[in-house]
Amino acid sequence: MKKILSLTIVFLACAQVLMAQDTYTNDLMTNASDIHGTARYIGMGGAVGALGGEISGISNNPAGIGGFNRSWASIGMGAAIQAANPIDGDSRARYSFDQVGFVVVLPTSDENRVNFALNLQKKLGYYRSMIAENKNLGGLSQAAQFAGLASIGYSQKGALPACTGYMGLYDVYKPDGSFYLYRANDNSYYRTTSGNLYALDLNVSGAVNERIYWGATFGIDILNFKSEGSYAEFRDGAHVVNGALEYLPDDKGGIQDYTLEWWKKVSGVGLNFKVGTIISPIEDNPFRFGIAVETPTWYTMKQKDTYWTVWSKFQNTGQVIPGSEQYDYNYQGGKGNYVAYDSPDNNYMEFNVYTPWKFRVSLADVHAGMVAWDVEYEYSMNNYTKMGYPTYESRGKYDEPSISTDQDKAMNTMTKNITQGIHNVRVGLEVMPTDHLSLRAGYNFYSKPFKSNGRYDQSIDSYAMNKVVGTEYINLGTTNIFSFGLGYHIKGFYANLAYKYRMQKGDFYAFDDYYQTAMAPEAQFITEATALRPVEVNLDRHDITLTLGYEF
Numbered sequence: 001m002k003k004i005l006s007l008t009i010v011f012l013a014c015a016q017v018l019m020a021q022d023t024y025t026n027d028l029m030t031n032a033s034d035i036h037g038t039a040r041y042i043g044m045g046g047a048v049g050a051l052g053g054e055i056s057g058i059s060n061n062p063a064g065i066g067g068f069n070r071s072w073a074s075i076g077m078g079a080a081i082q083a084a085n086p087i088d089g090d091s092r093a094r095y096s097f098d099q100v101g102f103v104v105v106l107p108t109s110d111e112n113r114v115n116f117a118l119n120l121q122k123k124l125g126y127y128r129s130m131i132a133e134n135k136n137l138g139g140l141s142q143a144a145q146f147a148g149l150a151s152i153g154y155s156q157k158g159a160l161p162a163c164t165g166y167m168g169l170y171d172v173y174k175p176d177g178s179f180y181l182y183r184a185n186d187n188s189y190y191r192t193t194s195g196n197l198y199a200l201d202l203n204v205s206g207a208v209n210e211r212i213y214w215g216a217t218f219g220i221d222i223l224n225f226k227s228e229g230s231y232a233e234f235r236d237g238a239h240v241v242n243g244a245l246e247y248l249p250d251d252k253g254g255i256q257d258y259t260l261e262w263w264k265k266v267s268g269v270g271l272n273f274k275v276g277t278i279i280s281p282i283e284d285n286p287f288r289f290g291i292a293v294e295t296p297t298w299y300t301m302k303q304k305d306t307y308w309t310v311w312s313k314f315q316n317t318g319q320v321i322p323g324s325e326q327y328d329y330n331y332q333g334g335k336g337n338y339v340a341y342d343s344p345d346n347n348y349m350e351f352n353v354y355t356p357w358k359f360r361v362s363l364a365d366v367h368a369g370m371v372a373w374d375v376e377y378e379y380s381m382n383n384y385t386k387m388g389y390p391t392y393e394s395r396g397k398y399d400e401p402s403i404s405t406d407q408d409k410a411m412n413t414m415t416k417n418i419t420q421g422i423h424n425v426r427v428g429l430e431v432m433p434t435d436h437l438s439l440r441a442g443y444n445f446y447s448k449p450f451k452s453n454g455r456y457d458q459s460i461d462s463y464a465m466n467k468v469v470g471t472e473y474i475n476l477g478t479t480n481i482f483s484f485g486l487g488y489h490i491k492g493f494y495a496n497l498a499y500k501y502r503m504q505k506g507d508f509y510a511f512d513d514y515y516q517t518a519m520a521p522e523a524q525f526i527t528e529a530t531a532l533r534p535v536e537v538n539l540d541r542h543d544i545t546l547t548l549g550y551e552f
Helices: 002-018 023-030 039-043 055-059 062-067 142-157 160-165 409-418
Strands: 072-082 093-107 113-125 128-134 181-208 212-241 244-247 255-279 288-294 298-311 314-320 327-331 339-342 347-354 358-367 371-380 386-395 398-407 422-431 437-446 473-490 493-509 535-538 541-551
Touching: 023 181, 023 212, 023 255, 023 347, 023 409, 023 473, 039 055, 039 422, 039 437, 039 473, 039 493, 039 541, 055 062, 055 093, 055 113, 055 181, 055 212, 062 113, 062 181, 062 212, 062 255, 062 288, 093 541, 128 535, 142 181, 142 212, 212 298, 386 409
Parallel strands: none
Antiparallel strands: 072 093, 072 541, 093 113, 113 181, 128 181, 181 212, 212 244, 212 255, 255 288, 255 298, 288 358, 298 339, 298 347, 314 327, 347 386, 358 371, 371 422, 386 398, 422 437, 437 473, 473 493, 493 535, 493 541
């Protein structure tokens, strides 16, 4: 019992090394490579930067709100349906509140006005149920990753075998007390995420002679993210018989497994500022161009998480199987009995994320009042995303946060090394075949946010790595979004409907293989593969949005 207690303490300490916020999670929560808002905005692929006159463009080019010549209010809702099969028990479809806002127009003359607007809309939806299974690990293992990480912090204490052993990684022993070898066979990963990122935008804008439009938007982002999942790894027990490597049969401990499970919640608030202009350079010609700049969003966040492991433990009975040199093994505590240990609840961390600058240019035109098009380009300096931690000042009895931040230099360096700037191209078209009916189509392209050779290095000297949950990461591919919509309006009332198909794939890695491919593996691990093969995950999604509006 004393030995078990001692190993438990070591395991929990080891888990702290392994179990935070990181570059990949920050990108998942804040990189809005998607379009949300009103049905008209979505139907046109979010391409309204130079066209203006659309309330969801308040966060794209604030000058577009100056294009309203009558006051306006709208509200919308939608449903998102993922293409990939969900985890058993989860639904493919999620319903959400998407947008509500209004514009107040205050004319100062026939062709000049000042407008005010307030809009709340979904910026990102986190609802997704994901499955990734790898049946060809070739011996590469999360256990070896754990062992390598643990050796960094515990090798000087000689605690590596105990740390990893108590996780069920080295728990089959020979009679002399040495370990049998370990070869990873296959694994499975399950994750469900939920929550939303909403943007509350306050805008002031205006029009000058109906040729120059200006605008500024102060944005407040409200983030609520939840994630829960599990990683299971299955491995072969092996030993040497007459100088040759042999694997234990299944009923004698040949197949072992462990499961790492977690629950995580992140909440936060972000602030940003956008300015823009739209200019019609030719008098009596509707052609126009737009320019907009968005400052980084400064997020202050709080994270809570819980993690635990469940594993099969095998114990040497000391009985030799007749006719062989193999030994008999049973589950510790009885065959089929699993033993679980929970880590400390509510692992907690406060941190800040500083997202990149964004720059946008756009062109638009209207033909005969019946056909309108808009094309725009956005560049996001994704590789300059920063992360840090609030500092505290002692004031009387209590420590209070100050406005300064301690930068996580190691995490920021990793972000710069594995991410890259994102190019976004949007194209939108609107046709009005009658006075009351509108038909719309749009297209979006986002370049890859991560470099192809990006890896999640958890050995960096980062405070966040002391609280990280999980070892998985996804190198996302390009994003293509196709959208279609239609609208009907009569006597100031508008009803708009949009369909969006978002296409994206990603290379999923359950762990980093550095400690088995670039470095010599631990002697207990049998490794055949030269690199961990990623699992391609399907992130395609269908969205339907309905918006009702009224012009007055």
